[in-house]
Amino acid sequence: MKFFIDTADLDEIREAMSWGALSGVTTNPSLYAKTGGKLADFEQHMVKICEICEGLPVSAESTATTTQEMVEEGKRLAGLAPNVVVKLPIGVESLAATKTLAEDGVAVNMTLVFSAPQALLAARAGARYISPFVGRVDDIGSDGVASLEEIVRCIHNYDFGHECEIIAASIRSPYHVTAAALMGADIATVPFGALKNCVKHPLTAEGLAKFEADWEKVKNA
C-alpha cells in the first residue's frame, strides 16, 4: 500500500516528503481553508505543492457544480502542473465530467465516496482514483473499515480497462492504516498528525529509552 499525505500545509508536505515514504498528496477545500489561503492564491498554492512533490500525484479539488464548469475547471487545474489530479465529489454531474476529463487524459480522483455502487460507477466513468471515507463513517456510528472493505472488494473484482486505485480516505489512526493495508487498499491518504502516529509505537519508545540508558552505562564504565 502506498502512503499519500492528506494536507495542503506546505511545511507538513515538505517534512513528510523528507521521510522518503510518500507517494502523493491529497487536498480538499477544507484543508486549503485551514492554511488561511485566499481564493486568488489557490491555484498557485497547488503549483507549489506540485513542485515540492515533483512527479507524484497531487489531488486538487474542483468546487464547480455543473458538468461543464467541472470540465473547464478540471482542465485548468490539470494545466497547472503535469502531476495534478482533479478531485471531484461523486454525483451525476461529476460522473459526466469524469468521462470527458478521462477521455482528455486528465486523471480524476472521485471523492466523497461512501458506497460500493458509487465507487463502481466512478470506476466505470473513468476515475483514476476513488476515495472512500473511513473516519467519517465511524463518526456517524457505522463501521468505516467494513464500508471500505466492501468497496475495495467490489472494485478489485473487475477490470475497468484503465488503472483505477482506491485511496482509503478520512484516515484517523494507525489502526485505520493497518485495516486498509490488510484488505488491499492501494493507497491510504493520511493527515500529518496521524502519519506521525504511524511511526510511533510504545514499545519502540520503551526500547529506545533502554538502549540510551544502557549506552550511558557503557560510556561511564
Ligand SMILES: O=P(O)(O)OC[C@H]1O[C@](O)(CO)[C@@H](O)[C@@H]1O
Ligand atoms: O474526515 P476527514 O479527516 O475530514 O477526511 C476527509 C477526506 O476527504 C478527502 O478530501 C478525500 O479525498 C481527503 O482529503 C480526506 O481524507
